[in-house]
Amino acid sequence: MTVTTRLMPVVLAFFAVSALGACRRAPEPVVPAVDTAAERMAREAELERQRQAAAAEAEAARQRAINDSIARVRAAEEEMRRASDMLRATVANVITFDFNKADLRDDAKAMLDTKIPILLANSNVTIRIAGHADERGSSEYNLALGQRRAAMAKRYLVERGVAEGRIETTSFGEERPICTESNEACWSQNRRDEFEITAGGPMLRRP
Amino acid sequence: MFVLSASSAFAQDTTRGVRIGLTYDPGTKPGVVVLPIRAPAGDSLVAIFERDFDLSNRLAVVRLAGTPPPTAAGGRLNYQFYGTVGAAAVVQASVTPRGVHVALHDVAKGTVATVHDFPLTEAPYSRAWRHAVHGIADQVEEWITLRRGIAQTRIAFVRGNEIHMVDFDGEQEQAIPVVGAALSPAWHPSGQLLAYNTYGPESRIVIHDLRTGRTRHFGAQRNVTNLTPSFTPDGRSLVYSISTENGADLYLMPLEGDAFPRRVTVGRGSENVGPSFSPDGNRITFTSDRTGHPEVYIMDADGTNADIFTAFDFGDQNDRASPDWSPDGRQIAFQSRIDGRFQIFTMSIRDRQPRQLTSEGENEDPSWAPDGRHLVFVSTRTGTQQLWILDTESGKLRQLTRAGGTRLPAWSPRFGSR
Numbered sequence: 217m218t219v220t221t222r223l224m225p226v227v228l229a230f231f232a233v234s235a236l237g238a239c240r241r242a243p244e245p246v247v248p249a250v251d252t253a254a255e256r257m258a259r260e261a262e263l264e265r266q267r268q269a270a271a272a273e274a275e276a277a278r279q280r281a282i283n284d285s286i287a288r289v290r291a292a293e294e295e296m297r298r299a300s301d302m303l304r305a306t307v308a309n310v311i312t313f314d315f316n317k318a319d320l321r322d323d324a325k326a327m328l329d330t331k332i333p334i335l336l337a338n339s340n341v342t343i344r345i346a347g348h349a350d351e352r353g354s355s356e357y358n359l360a361l362g363q364r365r366a367a368m369a370k371r372y373l374v375e376r377g378v379a380e381g382r383i384e385t386t387s388f389g390e391e392r393p394i395c396t397e398s399n400e401a402c403w404s405q406n407r408r409d410e411f412e413i414t415a416g417g418p419m420l421r422r423p
Numbered sequence: 424m425f426v427l428s429a430s431s432a433f434a435q436d437t438t439r440g441v442r443i444g445l446t447y448d449p450g451t452k453p454g455v456v457v458l459p460i461r462a463p464a465g466d467s468l469v470a471i472f473e474r475d476f477d478l479s480n481r482l483a484v485v486r487l488a489g490t491p492p493p494t495a496a497g498g499r500l501n502y503q504f505y506g507t508v509g510a511a512a513v514v515q516a517s518v519t520p521r522g523v524h525v526a527l528h529d530v531a532k533g534t535v536a537t538v539h540d541f542p543l544t545e546a547p548y549s550r551a552w553r554h555a556v557h558g559i560a561d562q563v564e565e566w567i568t569l570r571r572g573i574a575q576t577r578i579a580f581v582r583g584n585e586i587h588m589v590d591f592d593g594e595q596e597q598a599i600p601v602v603g604a605a606l607s608p609a610w611h612p613s614g615q616l617l618a619y620n621t622y623g624p625e626s627r628i629v630i631h632d633l634r635t636g637r638t639r640h641f642g643a644q645r646n647v648t649n650l651t652p653s654f655t656p657d658g659r660s661l662v663y664s665i666s667t668e669n670g671a672d673l674y675l676m677p678l679e680g681d682a683f684p685r686r687v688t689v690g691r692g693s694e695n696v697g698p699s700f701s702p703d704g705n706r707i708t709f710t711s712d713r714t715g716h717p718e719v720y721i722m723d724a725d726g727t728n729a730d731i732f733t734a735f736d737f738g739d740q741n742d743r744a745s746p747d748w749s750p751d752g753r754q755i756a757f758q759s760r761i762d763g764r765f766q767i768f769t770m771s772i773r774d775r776q777p778r779q780l781t782s783e784g785e786n787e788d789p790s791w792a793p794d795g796r797h798l799v800f801v802s803t804r805t806g807t808q809q810l811w812i813l814d815t816e817s818g819k820l821r822q823l824t825r826a827g828g829t830r831l832p833a834w835s836p837r838f839g840s841r
Contacts, residue, residue: 229832316716316742344624354744354758354765354787355830356607356651357710357717360664360671360694363648367668370646386624387648387666391584391604 296419303323303420304413305333307343311369313407318364320372328372331411333423335378339415344384345369348410350388350403361386369409384414452483453511453567458491460517464547468556472514474592475560480797480814480820481666482564484810485510502533512567514537515605516559523559527566537566550595554838557591559836571837574796578823579608579617580810580832586619588630588835589810593823602629602638607831611654614838618652618661628652628663632679641676642684651697655724656704662687664696671710673698674724687726699748699755700724706744708732708755719757732770735777737761745788749795756780756789756798766801780813790834799823799832 309331311324320328335341347362347369366385374380395402457472459465473713476482485508492501505513513528522543529536540607541559545552559754564572579588584604589596603621610617627643635733642649642665650671652663659714660677665684688695693713696739700707704724711720714731718741722729733743733754749756754771764785770777780786784804791798791810802811807827813820 255640316712316740330641346623351743354697354710356697357694357712357744359606359650360666360696362696363666364668364670367646384624384625385646385668386622388623389606391606391622393691 219353227308242324282325299422300418300420303338303422305342306330307334307413307420308411310408310410312404313365313409315350315403315407316361318347318361318368325372328369329376332373332376332378334420335382337423338416338420339379339382340353341420342382342384342414344412344414346410347385347387348392348406348408349390350406351393351396351398352403353390355390359387359389359391362389365407365409369411428580451480454483454485454509455514455567456485456487456491456505456508456510457514458516460516460518465518467548468516468518471553471556471592472560473515475557475572475794476564478592479564479572479574480817480819481570481572483509489643500528502528502530514563524555525559525563527664540601541631550590550597553590553595556840570794573792573797573837575838576793577835577838578790578799578810578832578836579610581606581608581823581830582826582828586617587829589824590619592817596824598632599631600636601631601710602640603627605629608833609650609651609653610833610835611834612656612658616654618654618663620650620652620663622648622650626650628676630661651685653698653700656700656702662698662700662707664698666694666696671695674706680835687724688722688729689726695720697745697764699746701748702752706748708748710744710746716740717742719743719755720823721755732775733757733759733777747790749791750793751795753795758787758789758800765811767798769798780815786811788831790832792834793837797834799834801830801832 309327311320311327313324314321337341338351345366347365349358349361355360363385366387370385373383390406393406395405429722454474457469458754460468473484473486476484487508492504494500500513500515510530513530515526515528517524518825519540521540523537523541525541526538529534536797537640543552543555545555554575554638559785560574561572564566564570575593576591577588578591579586586599586601586608587596588599592715598704599617599619601619603625604623605619605621608617608619615633617633618628619631620626620628626648627640629637629638629640648666648668650664650666652661659679660675662673662675664671665674670690671694672686672690673688673695676682676684677685678744688709690711690713693711695709695711695713697710698707699709706721707724708719708721710717719733720729721732732746737759740760744758746755746757754769756767756769759768759777761779765787766782767780767786767789768777769780778827780798781800781802784802786800786802789798789800796814796816798813798815800813801808805822808829809825809827810823810829812823
């Protein structure tokens with residue numbers, strides 16, 4: 217029960233008494249009037265405290281709601297960023313080739329298949345495919361081989377709907393190895409196409 | 424100690440084609456003494472002459488133990504003495520205000536065979552001075568053996584992604600400024616231009632003028648790699664490979680006028696790279712994988728009659744590349760994989776018998792010297808890629824570079840003749 221409710225019977229009683237007193241016309245000293253002023257001040261102070269407490273509570277609630285909102289937006293942005301990073305990583309995934317070959321193996325085709333929906337959903341994205349070779353073979357032949365490896369991947373993507381003008385091809389031959397050991401484990405990594413996003417905004421949309 | 428006489432005993436004119444002493448025949452090396460030169464830079468002159476004669480593999484330098492015997496009156500050398508130490512020729516040089524005066528003595532005949540005044544005004548020890556001195560050595564060698572030497576040549580090559588060149592004797596390595604990551608330097612027959620290609624996006628053919636430092640370039644296009652430029656023997660055009668999604672074909676580009684490249688090979692999707700002309704300009708040898716793996720081919724310069732040159736079989740996965748046609752037109756040097764590594768081979772156009780020239784380490788990218796006898800190539804035999812020079816007649820090998828990572832050498836023509 218609030219203070220006001222508790223006081224109500226007293227107030228009513230007071231009015232009743234004073235009303236009766238007015239009827240009987242008994243001018244007794246109004247002790248309750250003196251108490252009423254003090255009580256009134258106390259009551260008003262109490263009311264003020266209640267009002268302030270309520271206001272603070274409401275403010276806190278509003279602030280919590282705002283913070284929740286910001287957190288939800290940030291989480292959503294973070295989620296979009298993570299998703300975009302994963303999409304970018306998928307676009308950038310390397311495909312590899314057999315020795316002296318530019319044909320796409322099945323695993324390379326599967327890897328290219330994961331890039332296609334992303335490229336189709338983000339039509340402002342352009343990429344550069346760079347072909348590479350391992351150190352065996354003459355450096356000059358390997359430069360041509362790298363160009364063909366890039367061209368094969370591009371043709372696969374273009375045949376499946378990616379606009380030709382969005383894909384640039386180039387070759388680094390055997391000039392940019394990612395490892396330098398002379399063994400098949402290293403060579404097989406170097407026989408690759410690399411994919412680089414050259415334009416199209418930092419955020420990629422999900423397909 | 425000897426006195427150089429300035430008397431009229433010396434003729435005033437070069438007699439080219441003077442042959443010293445014995446009938447020259449390959450396998451014999453005439454002995455030659457270079458007399459000390461008492462002048463500033465005289466020791467350097469002697470050292471360069473002697474080293475150039477050593478490295479030619481065609482002369483046997485006789486180094487005297489003590490001072491040479493005194494010259495007799497009238498400037499006559501003690502020919503009998505020189506005969507006993509095995510010299511067929513004596514080179515007697517002196518420094519003049521305008522250059523170097525050289526008298527070549529024929530020991531057997533006991534006379535001066537020829538004299539000449541060579542201009543030499545360059546600052547002593549400079550790159551240009553050394554270049555001119557090498558030219559004198561080459562002329563002296565021609566007097567003795569009837570064949571001009573190759574001391575006044577340079578070898579261009581790739582180090583990192585840059586084009587460098589070094590003198591025949593391994594000195595004076597210099598870089599030439601390049602417009603991008605560079606490969607495959609090639610000399611114009613005049614020795615005054617170097618072509619190369621850049622790779623990556625904007626791959627192009629670049630022609631660098633060594634006299635002026637100016638460059639011109641062409642071919643940069645999306646989705647294209649331009650590679651392996653090679654000048655025609657008449658110096659008027661350049662053949663190179665354009666690699667696209669349709670394979671790599673060789674194209675001919677005239678250097679003058681409104682030029683556009685004209686296709687030469689019909690590769691039908693195969694890779695055709697690395698052209699090298701026969702010295703008469705009528706045929707081209709190149710690398711092609713039209714059978715599924717790289718082999719060396721020869722075709723007419725207009726692209727017709729293409730046929731495999733490396734028709735021999737080393738088992739599965741044959742891999743042959745980087746042909747270079749010899750200056751005498753008789754044979755082609757190339758690399759072939761054998762036992763898992765590339766080695767240098769030559770094969771004559773006539774007999775088509777492959778000759779393996781290397782076996783240690785991995786050896787690639789052969790390039791003929793203008794004498795058609797020496798070959799420079801890349802070898803890993805020391806553990807890093809270095810340039811080595813092989814005398815195909817004697818089998819002598821010489822390491823040309825010491826700092827690692829050298830590739831794709833190209834031997835220059837002789838720089839002008841005397």
